[in-house]
Amino acid sequence: MIVNSLPIWIIDMVGSILMIIFSFLCLNLIGALRNRDKSNVIWTYLFWVCLGLAGFAVSRSAGHILKQILVLSGNENLWSFIRPYSGAINSLMFVFVASVTLFFERIWKIYQQISRDKQALQGVRDELLFLNQNLESLVAERTKELALSEHNYRRIFEVSRDMILVTRPDGTIINMNPAGYDILGLEKDDDFPSRKNFADFFVHAAEWQAVKRALERYAFVANAEVSFKHKADHQIRVLVSASRDVGFSDKEDTIQFFVRDIEQRRQIEEQIAQADKLASIGQLSAGIAHEINNPLGVILGYTQLLIRHEAADTEKYNDLKTIEKHVRNCKSIVEDLLNFARSSKPKEDVVRMDKALDDVIHFIQQHAGLDNIEVKRQYLPSVPEMVLDEKKIKQVFMNLLMNAKHAIGEKGTLTISTDFNPVEGQVIVRVADTGHGIEERNLARIFDPFFTTKPTGEGTGLGLSVSYGIIKNHGGDILVESKVGQGSIFTIVLPLITANPRVNHAKIHSYH
Amino acid sequence: MKSTQLLIRTGLIGAILAITEPALATQAHSAPEGLYAHQLAHIFFIISMGVLTYWLRERKLVQAVGWRHIQYSALFFILWNVDAFFVHLVEEQLALIDIQRVGLWEINITSTANSPVLLWLYYAAKLDHLLCVPALLFLFFGLRRLLKDAETQTTRTVPP
Numbered sequence: 001m002i003v004n005s006l007p008i009w010i011i012d013m014v015g016s017i018l019m020i021i022f023s024f025l026c027l028n029l030i031g032a033l034r035n036r037d038k039s040n041v042i043w044t045y046l047f048w049v050c051l052g053l054a055g056f057a058v059s060r061s062a063g064h065i066l067k068q069i070l071v072l073s074g075n076e077n078l079w080s081f082i083r084p085y086s087g088a089i090n091s092l093m094f095v096f097v098a099s100v101t102l103f104f105e106r107i108w109k110i111y112q113q114i115s116r117d118k119q120a121l122q123g124v125r126d127e128l129l130f131l132n133q134n135l136e137s138l139v140a141e142r143t144k145e146l147a148l149s150e151h152n153y154r155r156i157f158e159v160s161r162d163m164i165l166v167t168r169p170d171g172t173i174i175n176m177n178p179a180g181y182d183i184l185g186l187e188k189d190d191d192f193p194s195r196k197n198f199a200d201f202f203v204h205a206a207e208w209q210a211v212k213r214a215l216e217r218y219a220f221v222a223n224a225e226v227s228f229k230h231k232a233d234h235q236i237r238v239l240v241s242a243s244r245d246v247g248f249s250d251k252e253d254t255i256q257f258f259v260r261d262i263e264q265r266r267q268i269e270e271q272i273a274q275a276d277k278l279a280s281i282g283q284l285s286a287g288i289a290h291e292i293n294n295p296l297g298v299i300l301g302y303t304q305l306l307i308r309h310e311a312a313d314t315e316k317y318n319d320l321k322t323i324e325k326h327v328r329n330c331k332s333i334v335e336d337l338l339n340f341a342r343s344s345k346p347k348e349d350v351v352r353m354d355k356a357l358d359d360v361i362h363f364i365q366q367h368a369g370l371d372n373i374e375v376k377r378q379y380l381p382s383v384p385e386m387v388l389d390e391k392k393i394k395q396v397f398m399n400l401l402m403n404a405k406h407a408i409g410e411k412g413t414l415t416i417s418t419d420f421n422p423v424e425g426q427v428i429v430r431v432a433d434t435g436h437g438i439e440e441r442n443l444a445r446i447f448d449p450f451f452t453t454k455p456t457g458e459g460t461g462l463g464l465s466v467s468y469g470i471i472k473n474h475g476g477d478i479l480v481e482s483k484v485g486q487g488s489i490f491t492i493v494l495p496l497i498t499a500n501p502r503v504n505h506a507k508i509h510s511y512h
Numbered sequence: 513m514k515s516t517q518l519l520i521r522t523g524l525i526g527a528i529l530a531i532t533e534p535a536l537a538t539q540a541h542s543a544p545e546g547l548y549a550h551q552l553a554h555i556f557f558i559i560s561m562g563v564l565t566y567w568l569r570e571r572k573l574v575q576a577v578g579w580r581h582i583q584y585s586a587l588f589f590i591l592w593n594v595d596a597f598f599v600h601l602v603e604e605q606l607a608l609i610d611i612q613r614v615g616l617w618e619i620n621i622t623s624t625a626n627s628p629v630l631l632w633l634y635y636a637a638k639l640d641h642l643l644c645v646p647a648l649l650f651l652f653f654g655l656r657r658l659l660k661d662a663e664t665q666t667t668r669t670v671p672p
Contacts, residue, residue, distance in 0.1 A: 001620070001628070006617045011641050019645055022648035022651070023648055036659075072616075097557065104564050104567050104568075
């Protein structure tokens with residue numbers, strides 16, 4: 001078949017030239033890509049592929065062009081000589097390009113890994129750069145936050161009303177907040193706390209041991225009720241919570257204690273229980289007294305009627321007099337019970353407290369004698385006149401002073417003082433003696449009707465009950481503090497009610 | 513001790529060299545080896561481009577225009593290798609085709625297989641630049657796009 005060879009010749013020549021051109025254009029592009037990112041292995045890979053293809057294009061195209069020129073010029077023998085070299089170089093270029101191309105997958109994996117590492121490094125670099133640029137402000141900010149945090153926690157430590165205490169595992173005190181000093185009655189200047197052990201404040205060693213065991217076993221203690229020694233030589237009840245701080249730093253373990261003083265709460269609870277008990281007794285007493293009072297009145301009336309018709313100095317007259325005397329005693333007791341039960345509304349007399357006290361002291365000096373007892377009067381002149389049932393208040397003072405005289409015995413000091421709290425609107429009267437005091441077990445019962453420590457026949461046990469009832473009937477309160485061998489202090493707290501209603505009004509408002 | 517061992521080894525090597533026939537030292541390469549090597553190089557090129565195409569698709573790189581063009585380039589190179597392999601096969605390896613120049617721009621193509629189809633196929637296959645030039649053209653387009661992407665890319669992310 002005879003065909004025109006021109007198309008083959010043209011395409012061969014043009015194609016060969018184009019191959020050289022495009023292969024070098026490709027090299028130029030990949031060179032530009034590599035210049036942008038010399039560390040990019042994909043660009044390096046493509047560079048070697050393009051380099052191989054350029055070599056292939058040059059060797060092949062040069063061979064083809066040379067062949068056409070030599071054949072057309074009649075130098076076929078020369079071409080026959082060059083041809084094996086051209087073909088061999090061409091084959092080597094194939095193999096080179098094909099070999100490089102086969103590494104694509106491996107190169108791509110390396111590229112991915114490098115990219116990931118690069119990105120991670122970039123992130124770290126950015127973070128480091130940010131930290132480097134902002135280190136000073138970051139440190140300042142962090143320091144400020146730490147200072148604020150330290151201030152907050154220090155403030156909690158300082159202003160807490162509960163004791164916060166840090167000790168070593170053996171109980172040696174490391175630090176204690178101001179509330180701790182208050183609870184224990186200690187002064188800040190006392191030689192404390194570095195040499196003290198927390199165990200020393202426990203009244204009962206067994207309670208400290210129990211707390212310690214619980215800490216060792218469970219690493220915490222919650223609301224254990226124990227007794228502490230107060231500096232003023234008395235006990236206080238407290239709730240102890242604690243937890244061990246283990247392994248925060250290389251320093252030794254510590255124990256953090258939180259101690260709440262519940263002594264006052266306990267006292268209030270006892271007072272409420274006492275008030276409830278006395279209210280119940282009062283209710284019972286009032287019921288009985290009312291029932292007994294009428295028959296006693298009838299008995300007294302008839303007894304007096306019989307006495308009127310009986311001649312004096314007869315045996316029957318004397319018997320009737322004995323009945324009358326005992327009925328009167330009974331009526332007196334019944335009246336006392338009614339006073340205790342606060343069944344009657346107090347009268348409204350305008351009374352000066354110091355004058356009422358002086359009257360009672362004078363009466364006792366006249367009739368009972370206070371010769372060996374030193375009487376100290378510490379009246380506050382500013383105590384205003386009050387609206388009270390004078391007779392009943394004097395009865396209260398009489399009971400308290402007679403009890404004090406009895407407690408002092410032969411010799412001692414009786415101190416009577418008045419005080420006024422305008423903020424709370426209260427008038428306070430204190431009767432303090434240096435007598436034998438009241439045993440702790442009796443303190444809760446002294447206001448109970450018919451409770452007495454006096455020998456039989458010397459007291460009815462109604463004096464303090466009646467006083468309690470009268471003071472409560474006036475809206476006040478009566479409190480007692482006592483130490484065996486040192487004496488007792490009875491404190492009467494009365495709300496200020498004056499004849500001037502504006503003052504009372506102001507007081508009422510001040511309560512709310 | 514060491515000098516004795518060295519002496520023994522030297523003696524053994526000398527004996528082997530003395531008794532060996534010179535003809536066994538190298539292998540002779542006759543004329544077809546060049547053609548076979550060239551044809552095998554074409555097959556290797558086809559396999560290599562096939563593998564490249566496979567990984568471009570497997571890694572989903574062909575979703576990017578630049579890599580898609582490089583894939584087309586690989587495909588054209590495969591076609592070109594098949595074409596070249598065919599030409600070498602029929603013209604030189606199997607000697608089915610014979611070409612005689614009969615004029616300045618005329619050639620006489622004859623086939624021992626007496627097949628006109630083969631003649632026309634051979635004539636078409638001789639125009640192999642119609643395959644290898646587009647292959648390089650697509651490679652050029654692909655690289656140009658990759659360069660453009662690299663220029664516009666502000667944040668480099670980890671490829672899939």
